[in-house]
Amino acid sequence: MDKKTKELYKAKADVLKALGHPTRLWMAEQLSEGERCVCEFVKEIDADFSTVSKHLNILKQAGIVEDEKRGLNVYYKLKVPCILNSMSCVEAVLSAKLKSQIDMAK
Amino acid sequence: MDKKTKELYKAKADVLKALGHPTRLWMAEQLSEGERCVCEFVKEIDADFSTVSKHLNILKQAGIVEDEKRGLNVYYKLKVPCILNSMSCVEAVLSAKLKSQIDMAK
DNA sequence: AAACTATTTGGCTATTATACCAAATACGAC
DNA sequence: GTCGTATTTGGTATAATAGCCAAATAGTTT
Numbered sequence: 001m002d003k004k005t006k007e008l009y010k011a012k013a014d015v016l017k018a019l020g021h022p023t024r025l026w027m028a029e030q031l032s033e034g035e036r037c038v039c040e041f042v043k044e045i046d047a048d049f050s051t052v053s054k055h056l057n058i059l060k061q062a063g064i065v066e067d068e069k070r071g072l073n074v075y076y077k078l079k080v081p082c083i084l085n086s087m088s089c090v091e092a093v094l095s096a097k098l099k100s101q102i103d104m105a106k
Numbered sequence: 107m108d109k110k111t112k113e114l115y116k117a118k119a120d121v122l123k124a125l126g127h128p129t130r131l132w133m134a135e136q137l138s139e140g141e142r143c144v145c146e147f148v149k150e151i152d153a154d155f156s157t158v159s160k161h162l163n164i165l166k167q168a169g170i171v172e173d174e175k176r177g178l179n180v181y182y183k184l185k186v187p188c189i190l191n192s193m194s195c196v197e198a199v200l201s202a203k204l205k206s207q208i209d210m211a212k
Numbered sequence: 213a214a215a216c217t218a219t220t221t222g223g224c225t226a227t228t229a230t231a232c233c234a235a236a237t238a239c240g241a242c
Numbered sequence: 243g244t245c246g247t248a249t250t251t252g253g254t255a256t257a258a259t260a261g262c263c264a265a266a267t268a269g270t271t272t
Contacts, residue, residue, distance in 0.1 A: 001132070001151060009128040015196045016131065020123030021260085022115040026107070038219060045107060051261050053220055063203030072218045072269055080199045086192030090121045093186045097169030127230090144249060157231055159250055178239055178248045 018062035019083070023047065024055050027076075031065060032084050035077035124168035125189070129153065130161050133182075137171060138190050141183035 019025050027041055041052045056076055059065045066079045078084075125131050133147055147158050162182055165171045172185045184190075 005132075006128065009132045011200055012193070012196050013126050013128045013131045015199050016122050017126030020119050020126040022112065022119045023260095025119045025122065026111075026115045039217095042218095048262055049219070050221080050263080053218095054260085057220085063199045063206070069219090069268085072216095074219060080195065080202050082195040082198060083192075085195060086189075087118070089186065089188035089191060090118050092188060093121050093169045094117055096186050100169070145247095148248095154232055155249070156233080156251080159248095160230085163250085175238085175249090180249060 015062050018058050018064055024059055028064060029084060031076060031078045032081060035075045037073040037075050121168050124164050124170055130165055134170060135190060137182060137184045141181045143179040143181050
């Protein structure tokens with residue numbers, strides 16, 4: 001595999017990796033309903049302000065969300081909304097997995 | 107956020123996390139063209155046999171691929187092929203990101 | 213300008229992930 | 243059964259990630 005290909009797969013994997021964390025995935029899904037400010041996320045998750053901020057930054061670096069400061073608050077929104085289209089298939093993976101486990105137990 | 111919801115997002119994130127590694131993503135995409143045995147992957151990537159095997163195991167644990175032993179070889183194939191549908195959007199994220207970077211540089 | 217609020221950054225530690233090597237296992241050929 | 247090949251497993255060193263705290267920054271209010 002050549003260097004260019006490696007870099008491309010690294011870049012693509014980084015996008016998926018950014019979504020590969022429960023908190024970040026949840027936040028991304030929340031954003032599909034519209035923009036949120038950091039404080040709204042902090043209220044709903046039991047986590048430190050700095051933790052939430054860092055997670056949002058990872059999503060931003062990945063190119064999934066963008067932020068805008070208005071007054072004291074920073075609002076985040078999805079930059080490329082299609083990123084959540086894949087979730088129905090992720091759920092299909094989970095059902096298939098659950099099914100296998102049930103079959104296994106029989 | 108309640109415990110059930112947390113567990114669901116953990117499960118969904120784990121699927122995405124499994125694809126969030128260059129080597130694993132590449133292998134998954136290869137499998138979209140048909141099954142492959144471990145040795146075929148090893149030939150194409152510059153990595154140890156055990157490394158490849160472990161990556162495939164992570165994809166298997168995530169429920170993305172399944173394996174079948176035939177003779178000396180173990181063949182892997184996609185269990186839920188739709189999982190690669192999202193790749194066009196991942197590429198859209200990358201183009202959008204690239205575009206931002208170019209605008210930024212102006 | 214001082215006080216207050218929202219957010220980010222830096223530092224630290226604990227946990228997890230990655231990759232290699234060596235050893236173990238599974239299977240087929242002889 | 244012994245040998246050779248394909249794959250997995252265990253061990254270990256290194257690197258990356260996550261989450262908390264404290265400090266820094268940015269904007270608002272008074």
